[in-house]
Amino acid sequence: MDNYPFFDSQIHSDFMSEFSSFLNEVGEGDYTDQFSTDQIFPSRTDLIEWVRKIAFDLGFVVVIIRSETKTGEAGRKTFILLGYERSGKYRKYKADVQPSVSSTSKCKCPFRLRGKPKGEGWVLKVMCGYHNHKLAETLVGHPLTGRLNAVEQSILVDMTNSQVKPSNILLTLKEHNEDNVTTINQIYNARYTYKRSLRVSRTEMQ
Structure with a gap:
């Protein structure tokens, strides 16, 4: 993997420690090229939307894993860490309960992207472009991808008011x-x- 100078040393160390064995074995499912870009995005929101659009076309959903803003404290930097929605480990809430395997269960996917401010915009770098699972054939009905945006919400409101x-x-x-x-x-x-x-506060009857 490339070494990127703006990586937080602790995050990079933890990431490499957790996924080093996987990265040495994996041979397929590398989407590094699809997310590698020299583009400078106008804002954090534009960066996230660009990533999510590509991920949607490929068949998966990207979420914010971690986000920090520089506050002046030593060691704190402004950045955003993005990853697959099912990344991470399953946490047992009851010792005698076995985790169910489903399309929403955690699968420790190592896919990671990291963005940071640069000048007046934001830049994106790929920490790990690999997935350890098959991508979905369709995202129809997915709670995130099916969510209405502001324009669609406005259309829904207008048509609802018109009894459509x-x-x-x-x-x-x-x-x-x-x-x-x-x-x-x-x-x-x-x-x-x-x-x-x-x-x-009124009920439907009222």
């Missing part, structure tokens, strides 16, 4: 965005949340 059926709302959203993977259940949930916000 949920199925037609979903169809409209997919016509506006061919990559939309929202399901009808997520539309019903979003409508319910919106209507509940209008009621405030």
Whole structure:
């Protein structure tokens, strides 16, 4: 792996210690090239959106593993650590309970990206581009990828107020965005949340 001068030494040491044996054995599933870029992103949000768009096209979801902001304390730097949503280890809450294996269970995936401020923007570096699992064939119905953005939420609100059926709302959203993977259940949930916000403390009967 390349040595990047802006790595926090403790984070880099912990990462290499945890995944060194895996990195020596893995031969496939390397997506380093897809996320390697010299681009300077205008903001932290732009960097995250760029990463998530590529990850979505590949068949997985990226989440924020760790984020810190420089406060003047010794050793603290501003950075963001991104990884696969199922990275990390399963934590037992009850000693006699065995973890269930599902599409959302932790699998210790070593995939890591790290961003940091540079000048007026942000830059991205790949710490580890490997996955230790198969990528999903589709992300339809995934709670994160199916979440409505601000524009889609606005469309849903307008159409809900116009008494448009949920199925037609979903169809409209997919016509506006061919990559939309929202399901009808997520539309019903979003409508319910919106209507509940209008009621405030009142019940449905009131």
